[in-house]
Structures are given as C-alpha cells and as structure tokens.
Amino acid sequence: MSGARLAYLPLITYPDTVSDEAVAAAVRLALSLDHELHVTTFSAKIPRVSTPLGALLLDVPGMIRVTEENSRNQCQHLQDLVRSHAGRSTKVGCHSRESVPGLTGDAAATEARYFDLSLLPWAEDKPVVQDLAQAVVFxxxxxxxxxxxxxxxxxxxxxxxxxxGSRVAARALADAMMLIGPGTRLTALTVVDEKQLERVDIAETLAESLRRRGLTATALSVPLGGRPIAEVLQTSALEAGADLLVMGGFGHSRIRDFVLGGATKGVLAGLRMPVLISH
Known part of the structure; x- marks a missing residue:
C-alpha cells in the first residue's frame, strides 16, 4: 500500500522574497499533484557584531531588530497566503525557522532531502531567490x-x-515517473543537432520503451536552428501541449559559485513553464 507523497516548499524572506503570485502557483501545483505540501518560511537571524564606533552614528542593534521583525512578519504573511490558496485542504503544513543570511540555501537543501520533490517559486529579477533555487537543485x-x-x-x-540519452536525462525521467498518473501523456523531446547523440532515433526509442510500460508516449525530434537550447526545449514542449518539462540539471557548485550547463543556465534565465530539474 503506497503512502503519501511529500512536496517541500522553502520560502525566503530576506533580503528578498518571491511574489505572492509565484507562491500561489506553487501551492496549486502541489495540490494538483496530490502531494502533501510542507512549507518552511525562513526568517533572518542576523549575527550581532560589536561596532563601538559605529554605534555612535547608527543604531545597528536597532536596525537588526527591525530587519528580523520584518522578516518574521513576512514569514507569517507567506504562511497565511499558502493557507488561503490551499483552502480546506488538510495536506498543507507550515512552519518557520531562523537562518543566517547566506546560509538559507544550504539549510533548504538539507531539509529537501526528506521529501519526494521540492517546489521553487521563481523570480528572474531576484538573485537571492535564484541562489536558493540553485542550492536546492544541486x-x-x-x-x-x-x-x-x-x-x-x-x-x-x-x-x-x-x-x-545521457545519465542525467535518465535520472530525470526516473524522478518524473512518480508524477505520472492515469491518462498522463509523455513526449520524448530530443534536439537533434545540439550535441553528438548516440544515434538519430533516440526519441522514438524512449517513446517505445515508455509504451511498453503501458504509458501513452510519442517522440518529438526538433532542430536547434541557431536558437538557444533552453528556448528550443521550452518552446517545443509548450507547442506540443506539455504542462511540465523534465530535464537533467548539468552543473556543480564550488564554494557557492555555480557552474551551469547551457540548457540548465538558459532555463534558469528564462523560465516559461514548470520545469522539473533532476541532478
């Protein structure tokens, strides 16, 4: 007998936060997938520093208190927002925890390991939000x-x-299998001239493998045509009618400096649809 599937939604509140619209979209997606949603809102815990000279000019302790209070208030706002969009669902739980700015991504990545998947509301113009997402992805x-x-x-x-046909693509497909329900359609999407492929028919080979498992699957091979790979993947997926794009995440971290593959970097720079990234 299978148990509940658990989704994790980490939300940062300092020095920036995602829009209410993005949070609402993530909540709707979690509930539509029939996952229990576990939300962590991170409030800022700013280390105290001794600044005798600075205290003569600025009320540093007072500024820290105000910042932390505003962060806690934002946590409460986000939790209220999640609950309002969840409605009467009993599959939503919220809690807050303190985090030192700059370390929130590591804390969220550690928590995420206890859930089936994470949902990250996206904001293209907020680097702190992007750092959080990249920390969880990788x-x-x-x-x-x-x-x-x-x-x-x-x-x-x-x-x-x-x-x-790569290892990371196979891993991403395996991770996505838990989202497949009765009636779910799949499209095996291959960009044929972006890199050297094992052979030209790998999209159809994957589609046939999926059909043998009783799934509804079709193959779609598309040319790059001089366009960025991330644009081709998302445009082709949307034109095929897909609701979700699944891809392997190419990249690694070096002391919080992220080195990303072209497709991963492009998707993060111009997100147009929900994208499951597996690394």
Missing part, C-alpha cells in the same frame, strides 16, 4: 520543480522529457 539530491509566477499550471496531464 544540493538536495531530490528533484526540484521550478514554478513561474504567470499562468495556471495545474493539473499536470502532459509531460515532455528532454532526452539526449
């Missing part, structure tokens, strides 16, 4: 769904799998 060891604020992305009935 540090959790669990799949992460990036959720753009615009559009109604629920339910997920059609999944496009970015397929190049």
């Amino acid at each position: 540090g959790a060891g669990r799949p992460t769904v990036l959720v753009p604020p615009s559009g109604d992305w629920a339910p997920i009935t059609h999944i496009a799998v970015a397929w190049d």
Whole structure:
C-alpha cells in the first residue's frame, strides 16, 4: 500500500522574497499533484557584531531588530497566503525557522532531502531567490520543480522529457515517473543537432520503451536552428501541449559559485513553464 507523497516548499524572506503570485502557483501545483505540501518560511537571524564606533552614528542593534521583525512578519504573511490558496485542504503544513543570511540555501537543501520533490517559486529579477533555487537543485539530491509566477499550471496531464540519452536525462525521467498518473501523456523531446547523440532515433526509442510500460508516449525530434537550447526545449514542449518539462540539471557548485550547463543556465534565465530539474 503506497503512502503519501511529500512536496517541500522553502520560502525566503530576506533580503528578498518571491511574489505572492509565484507562491500561489506553487501551492496549486502541489495540490494538483496530490502531494502533501510542507512549507518552511525562513526568517533572518542576523549575527550581532560589536561596532563601538559605529554605534555612535547608527543604531545597528536597532536596525537588526527591525530587519528580523520584518522578516518574521513576512514569514507569517507567506504562511497565511499558502493557507488561503490551499483552502480546506488538510495536506498543507507550515512552519518557520531562523537562518543566517547566506546560509538559507544550504539549510533548504538539507531539509529537501526528506521529501519526494521540492517546489521553487521563481523570480528572474531576484538573485537571492535564484541562489536558493540553485542550492536546492544541486544540493538536495531530490528533484526540484521550478514554478513561474504567470499562468495556471495545474493539473499536470502532459509531460515532455528532454532526452539526449545521457545519465542525467535518465535520472530525470526516473524522478518524473512518480508524477505520472492515469491518462498522463509523455513526449520524448530530443534536439537533434545540439550535441553528438548516440544515434538519430533516440526519441522514438524512449517513446517505445515508455509504451511498453503501458504509458501513452510519442517522440518529438526538433532542430536547434541557431536558437538557444533552453528556448528550443521550452518552446517545443509548450507547442506540443506539455504542462511540465523534465530535464537533467548539468552543473556543480564550488564554494557557492555555480557552474551551469547551457540548457540548465538558459532555463534558469528564462523560465516559461514548470520545469522539473533532476541532478
């Protein structure tokens, strides 16, 4: 007998936060996937420093208190927002924890390991939000769904799998299998001239493998055509009618400096649909 599936939603409150629209989109997506949603709002815990000279000019302790209070208030706002969009659902739980700015991503990545997947509301113009997402993608060891604020992305009935036959693509497909329900369609999506592939028919080979498992799957091979790979993947998935794009995350971290592959970097820079990234 299978148990509940658990989704994790970490929300940062300092020095920036995501929009209410992005949070609402992530909540709707979690509930449409029939996952229990566990939300952590991170309030700022700013280390105290001794500044005798500075205290003559600025009330540093007072500024810290105000900042931390505002962060706690934002935590409460986000939790109220989650509950309002969840409605009467009993599958939502919220709690807050303190985190030192700059270390929130590591804390969220550690928490994410206890859940089936993470949902990350996205903001293209907020580097702190992006840092949090990248820390979870590359540090959790669990799949992460990036959720753009615009559009109604629920339910997920059609999944496009970015397929190049690589290990990370296979891992991403395996992670996405838990999201497949009765009636879910899949598209094996291959960009044929972006890199050297094992052979030209890998999209159809994957689609046939999925059909043998009783799934509804089709193959789609598209040319790069001089466009960025991330644009081709998302445009092709949307034109095929997919609700979710699944892809492997290429990259690694070096003391919080992230080195990303072209497709991963492009998707993070221009998110147009929910994207499950597995690393």
